[in-house]
Amino acid sequence: MSATTAGRxxxxxxxxxxxxxxxxxxxxxxxxxxxxxxxxxxxxVSDYLLPSPASIIEQFVAFFPSILxxxxxTGTNALLGLIVGSLLGILLASLAARWKVVDRMSxxxxxxxxxxxxVALAPVLNSMFGADSQFGRQAIAALASxxxxxxxxxxxxxxxxxxxRDLMKAYAANSQQVMRVLTLPTAVPFVLTGIRIASSLAVxxxxxxxxxxxxxxxxxxxxxxxxxxxxxxxAWAYVLASIVLGLVFYLATLALERxxxxxxxxxxxx
Amino acid sequence: xxxxxxxxxxxxAAVEVxxxxxxxETRTGQVHALDAIDLVIAxxxxxxxxxxxxxxxxxxMRLIADLDEPTGGTLTVFxxxxxxxxxxxxxxxxxxxxxxxxxxxxxxxVALPLELHGVGSAERRSRVEHLLDMVGLSDxxxxxxxxxxxxxxxxxxxxxxxxxxxxxxxxxxxxxALDEMTREKMQTELVRISAETGAAVVFVTHSxxxxxxxxxxxxxMSPRPGRIQQVVPMRLGAEAERAARTExxxxxxxxxxxxxxxxxxxxxxxxxxSGPRGxxxx
Numbered sequence: 103m104s105a106t107t108a109g110r111x112x113x114x115x116x117x118x119x120x121x122x123x124x125x126x127x128x129x130x131x132x133x134x135x136x137x138x139x140x141x142x143x144x145x146x147v148s149d150y151l152l153p154s155p156a157s158i159i160e161q162f163v164a165f166f167p168s169i170l171x172x173x174x175x176t177g178t179n180a181l182l183g184l185i186v187g188s189l190l191g192i193l194l195a196s197l198a199a200r201w202k203v204v205d206r207m208s209x210x211x212x213x214x215x216x217x218x219x220x221v222a223l224a225p226v227l228n229s230m231f232g233a234d235s236q237f238g239r240q241a242i243a244a245l246a247s248x249x250x251x252x253x254x255x256x257x258x259x260x261x262x263x264x265x266x267r268d269l270m271k272a273y274a275a276n277s278q279q280v281m282r283v284l285t286l287p288t289a290v291p292f293v294l295t296g297i298r299i300a301s302s303l304a305v306x307x308x309x310x311x312x313x314x315x316x317x318x319x320x321x322x323x324x325x326x327x328x329x330x331x332x333x334x335x336x337a338w339a340y341v342l343a344s345i346v347l348g349l350v351f352y353l354a355t356l357a358l359e360r361x362x363x364x365x366x367x368x369x370x371x372x
Numbered sequence: 373x374x375x376x377x378x379x380x381x382x383x384x385a386a387v388e389v390x391x392x393x394x395x396x397e398t399r400t401g402q403v404h405a406l407d408a409i410d411l412v413i414a415x416x417x418x419x420x421x422x423x424x425x426x427x428x429x430x431x432x433m434r435l436i437a438d439l440d441e442p443t444g445g446t447l448t449v450f451x452x453x454x455x456x457x458x459x460x461x462x463x464x465x466x467x468x469x470x471x472x473x474x475x476x477x478x479x480x481x482v483a484l485p486l487e488l489h490g491v492g493s494a495e496r497r498s499r500v501e502h503l504l505d506m507v508g509l510s511d512x513x514x515x516x517x518x519x520x521x522x523x524x525x526x527x528x529x530x531x532x533x534x535x536x537x538x539x540x541x542x543x544x545x546x547x548x549a550l551d552e553m554t555r556e557k558m559q560t561e562l563v564r565i566s567a568e569t570g571a572a573v574v575f576v577t578h579s580x581x582x583x584x585x586x587x588x589x590x591x592x593m594s595p596r597p598g599r600i601q602q603v604v605p606m607r608l609g610a611e612a613e614r615a616a617r618t619e620x621x622x623x624x625x626x627x628x629x630x631x632x633x634x635x636x637x638x639x640x641x642x643x644x645x646s647g648p649r650g651x652x653x654x
Contacts, residue, residue: 263469263471265467265469265471266471266473268439268465268467268471269465269467269471271438271439271458272437272439272458272463272465273461273484273485273488273489274458274459274461275488279488283473283484283487283488284473287473287475290475
């Protein structure tokens with residue numbers, strides 16, 4: 103309450119600090135937007151190079167139904183991919199944690215998957231599953247989600263403390279009991295972190311995969327179509343929608359993480 | 373070697389250790405953690421293992437618990453192999469770290485061994501209630517471990533160790549991380565609890581007053597290789613009941629005499645003079 107000594111730089115009250123934390127990024131955003139608008143409308147940067155924020159928002163409003171439909175298509179692909187990829191990641195990681203052989207067998211595959219730019223598979227998958235199928239995109243989102251979930255889950259399975267393992271041995275717990283009582287709950291925070299990382303990757307992959315053919319209608323294909331037909335402001339409006347979609351995925355998985363861990367060990371690792 | 377005096381016939385001993393060796397293979401070579409250990413612990417007896425770091429006191433306790441296996445010699449718990457005794461849940465165990473599962477409430481942590489061994493939920497609830505009452509944590513049943521102090525967590529761990537009413541309690545420096553005041557309070561509680569349950573206790577510590585206050589016999593160990601240097605019987609509780617060990621005891625003359633006796637045993641004999649195998653050329 104006291105602690106403001108004269109002569110030294112005055113410290114902010116917690117309330118000012120909280121306000122500042124919200125206000126500062128908004129101020130930065132507004133300044134950037136203002137500078138952007140200034141560059142376009144006063145300095146006269148060509149609309150082809152850089153559409154003004156105002157024109158992007160105008161397009162966003164004008165094409166809102168189409169943007170919403172496109173977001174739903176891409177979002178559905180990303181969500182399905184995220185769910186399937188996460189389930190596969192958790193399943194394979196639990197097998198790898200249980201049997202060393204599976205670990206040895208899966209390690210090179212996962213390493214390969216982690217290195218390969220997965221969207222590079224898009225043209226191949228599009229021709230495999232036909233040009234009118236969303237399956238290729240969903241498969242790409244699933245593959246992209248799989249890697250971080252697998253790696254984090256496997257690490258989580260290896261986080262059990264020696265004292266807990268000793269305890270389980272002292273209780274003569276069988277391996278199923280150890281899994282249920284100790285290994286799985288220990289791994290949960292790591293699994294959730296993996297899913298949170300995967301959520302952004304799923305959106306990015308589902309979206310970028312649309313650049314390589316397949317059915318129209320998603321955000322990715324509309325961005326490339328708009329850009330190709332010189333409707334730059336509209337292309338940016340779709341980009342804006344993509345950012346929103348990515349944020350929604352990230353925040354949803356972050357909320358899931360908070361929700362599940364709230365009852366567990368209070369926030370930090372102990 | 374020092375001969376541990378069995379106070380009851382061997383067949384009924386809580387723990388019987390005969391010529392036990394333990395050698396750890398490490399990258400830098402073999403480490404003799406324990407060498408020719410002989411020790412018999414009677415049912416209901418409170419034994420402390422004391423000695424400097426590296427004397428193998430924790431290792432000995434882990435062998436009794438069947439968390440590790442001896443390299444040589446025989447070790448029985450209630451007349452069975454250590455492994456069988458572990459499978460039969462003949463002992464309760466507590467470590468220096470409380471080792472509570474952070475995602476379980478206090479009550480669920482205490483209930484864990486009962487749950488694992490298929491005790492019905494109604495009986496589980498009443499056992500847990502009784503145990504938490506015994507360690508004075510009834511009001512904290514629904515808290516999570518990270519909401520408790522270190523001393524309270526350790527009390528939960530002791531309640532958990534007692535959950536299945538074991539006849540043998542193994543404790544590896546359970547109060548090691550606590551401050552002196554909490555520690556003394558916990559010791560008094562442990563004396564009361566062990567008198568109530570009548571369990572034999574193997575208590576690993578490096579505190580001389582702690583060992584003296586708690587024990588019927590103090591086993592003094594020496595390091596490299598881990599050996600039993602001397603077994604010092606405590607005359608404190610000889611005629612009196614164990615429950616009669618109260619705070620006053622800490623200020624009695626006999627208490628200080630015993631502390632001195634254990635200290636001399638710890639510092640007196642060097643490991644080299646204690647046995648024919650003690651010749652070290654390194």
